Amino acid sequence: MTGSSVPEAAERRLATESFSSGLTVPDFAACLQMGLRPVGLVQGFCAMQWGWYGGAQSLRGLSPLGVGDGGYSRVWYCPHGFVSAEHPTWGQNAEQTWVEDAWAAGFDSAFARMLEEARALGANGVIGVKDTSRSTQANVTEFHVLGTAVKLEGAAQGAASDPWSTYLAGQRLAKLIEAGFAPVSVVATLSSVRVWSYCMTRALMEGYGYSMGAIGASGWAGGGSLGAAQEVDQVTEARIAARQIAKERLRQRLGGDILHGALVGSFVRELGEGDQVVECTLRGTRVRRFKDFDPIEAPVVTVRLS
Amino acid sequence: MSGDDIPGAAFADLRAEVARAFAAPEGKTSGTDRGVTSDLSIDEALLLHSIGWEPIDLIFGASVVSIPVGIWTWGQGALDPASSAHAMAMTSASRRMEDQCASVGGHGAVGVRVAIEIHPRHVDVELTGTAVRPVGRAARRQRPFVSDLSARDFALLQGSGWAPVGLAFGASFVYAPRRTAGTVLRQSTQNVELVNYTQALYAARESAMERMQRSALEMSAHGIVAVRVDEGPMPFARHVIRFSSWGTAVALVAESHVGRQPRVVLALDDQVVQFAPEALHGG
Numbered sequence: 141m142t143g144s145s146v147p148e149a150a151e152r153r154l155a156t157e158s159f160s161s162g163l164t165v166p167d168f169a170a171c172l173q174m175g176l177r178p179v180g181l182v183q184g185f186c187a188m189q190w191g192w193y194g195g196a197q198s199l200r201g202l203s204p205l206g207v208g209d210g211g212y213s214r215v216w217y218c219p220h221g222f223v224s225a226e227h228p229t230w231g232q233n234a235e236q237t238w239v240e241d242a243w244a245a246g247f248d249s250a251f252a253r254m255l256e257e258a259r260a261l262g263a264n265g266v267i268g269v270k271d272t273s274r275s276t277q278a279n280v281t282e283f284h285v286l287g288t289a290v291k292l293e294g295a296a297q298g299a300a301s302d303p304w305s306t307y308l309a310g311q312r313l314a315k316l317i318e319a320g321f322a323p324v325s326v327v328a329t330l331s332s333v334r335v336w337s338y339c340m341t342r343a344l345m346e347g348y349g350y351s352m353g354a355i356g357a358s359g360w361a362g363g364g365s366l367g368a369a370q371e372v373d374q375v376t377e378a379r380i381a382a383r384q385i386a387k388e389r390l391r392q393r394l395g396g397d398i399l400h401g402a403l404v405g406s407f408v409r410e411l412g413e414g415d416q417v418v419e420c421t422l423r424g425t426r427v428r429r430f431k432d433f434d435p436i437e438a439p440v441v442t443v444r445l446s
Numbered sequence: 447m448s449g450d451d452i453p454g455a456a457f458a459d460l461r462a463e464v465a466r467a468f469a470a471p472e473g474k475t476s477g478t479d480r481g482v483t484s485d486l487s488i489d490e491a492l493l494l495h496s497i498g499w500e501p502i503d504l505i506f507g508a509s510v511v512s513i514p515v516g517i518w519t520w521g522q523g524a525l526d527p528a529s530s531a532h533a534m535a536m537t538s539a540s541r542r543m544e545d546q547c548a549s550v551g552g553h554g555a556v557g558v559r560v561a562i563e564i565h566p567r568h569v570d571v572e573l574t575g576t577a578v579r580p581v582g583r584a585a586r587r588q589r590p591f592v593s594d595l596s597a598r599d600f601a602l603l604q605g606s607g608w609a610p611v612g613l614a615f616g617a618s619f620v621y622a623p624r625r626t627a628g629t630v631l632r633q634s635t636q637n638v639e640l641v642n643y644t645q646a647l648y649a650a651r652e653s654a655m656e657r658m659q660r661s662a663l664e665m666s667a668h669g670i671v672a673v674r675v676d677e678g679p680m681p682f683a684r685h686v687i688r689f690s691s692w693g694t695a696v697a698l699v700a701e702s703h704v705g706r707q708p709r710v711v712l713a714l715d716d717q718v719v720q721f722a723p724e725a726l727h728g729g
């Protein structure tokens with residue numbers, strides 16, 4: 141499928157007089173009160189395959205990978221000197237930018253196709269957005285974005301600019317606007333960090349780290365003590381780095397606006413012997429303040445009788 | 447008759463606000479909230495603003511700590527290496543979250559989600575929350591607090607003269623001694639309490655709760671609220687009882703507790719009664 145053109149069958153369906161909506165009845169009622177009229181359930185799909193993904197997981201090179209585009213990378217080296225040819229003398233945490241870019245391309249395509257349908261309906265915005273991404277094969281991910289296109293009563297039909305969009309609908313959207321924030325767009329990103337374990341990480345993740353920790357970098361007599369708990373530095377850093385990368389990637393899309401209602405998802409795929417892939421998804425609604433800060437009064441405490 | 451009494455006036459105001467929101471696509475670019483990221487709901491954000499606090503940034507903490515191989519298989523009594531690994535993971539993750547909170551100018555983190563996973567060879571802890579501060583206030587000198595209370599609970603706590611001081615936690619892993627072959631055979635047809643498991647549960651509970659309360663005292667807290675417990679055997683170590691507990695340590699910061707007199711409300715949105723046509727036939 142090229143670009144973001146709406147399929148002919150979808151155009152015919154969208155041109156009918158009746159509307160469809162993914163809103164619940166309370167959300168539907170709240171939107172009518174706000175002057176937002178549903179005009180159609182709009183959707184976008186994209187199935188993405190990334191070729192590098194499978195290979196990069198299973199192959200370990202002779203030396204650490206070079207990571208381009210300023211991506212996160214850190215290398216650890218074995219403190220024991222040469223032990224054997226099979227000894228993992230280096231370890232690396234490396235941001236998999238190609239995975240992140242492929243995910244972003246898939247999500248953005250599905251999202252753009254949904255907006256294209258909304259534009260074809262002459263909508264001003266899309267509310268109650270839901271998105272799913274699931275792996276159908278080892279290196280194939282399917283993206284599905286859907287939402288309810290709405291027209292703003294009194295606004296110009298078929299606005300020239302892109303429709304705004306939000307994960308919110310109903311009373312939650314009403315409260316957001318009353319609080320002085322206008323939704324701009326849904327934003328989502330994925331970060332991916334590959335952990336290539338080195339000997340220390342491998343030993344610790346396999347539960348042998350206590351003796352390895354005691355050996356340490358300064359020989360058998362130095363380092364930690366037997367029996368003491370020991371943190372796996374390389375893996376811990378990867379877990380935090382994945383989240384920070386996701387946040388920074390999303391912040392780049394905010395353009396100085398606010399990220400509201402962020403939803404963080406984290407996934408760890410253990411690949412054995414300390415090797416793993418840490419992925420983090422972050423999504424939310426980009427909002428912009430349109431009026432000055434106006435806090436509500438402190439709410440009254442109530443007890444509900446039932 | 448005031449404007450408030452006019453039916454539909456509130457709707458008209460809301461429509462005007464909605465029209466205003468979307469008529470100004472450029473919006474306001476000034477203010478202190480540029481680039482704010484938050485996982486709070488809109489209700490929580492409004493509630494925080496109503497007590498003079500604001501979200502600043504999404505923050506994280508994580509730690510993975512090794513557990514010595516073989517400790518789950520044959521043992522006796524408390525498995526201290528596993529308890530120490532759990533404590534270290536929670537402490538390190540909390541410290542990292544506090545450091546992140548301080549670096550973005552936060553006074554604390556609310557709504558922190560605590561994810562603990564015990565694997566055979568390592569324990570993983572992940573914390574996710576939003577850094578908050580009093581509106582427009584600079585970072586404070588004290589160490590930021592980490593709390594798993596929602597913004598609603600935080601607002602209520604503040605209004606009652608209390609403040610969260612940190613995440614208190616404790617965990618214990620106790621090996622339930624295996625019964626002898628003779629005992630297993632003798633008890634196989636009886637309704638009998640497995641005393642070894644019961645005693646292990648009690649021992650694990652006591653150690654974990656004691657550790658949690660000690661961690662609260664180390665933070666100069668007066669108590670712990672919203673304590674959660676997670677207990678039971680683990681799929682990879684059926685003879686080991688796991689008991690972990692955590693909650694938000696709180697301290698009284700006002701001279702005394704400030705009583706809140708709640709207003710009693712009667713909600714009229716009961717569930718709709720469904721009509722069953724077959725009831726008319728008496729069947």
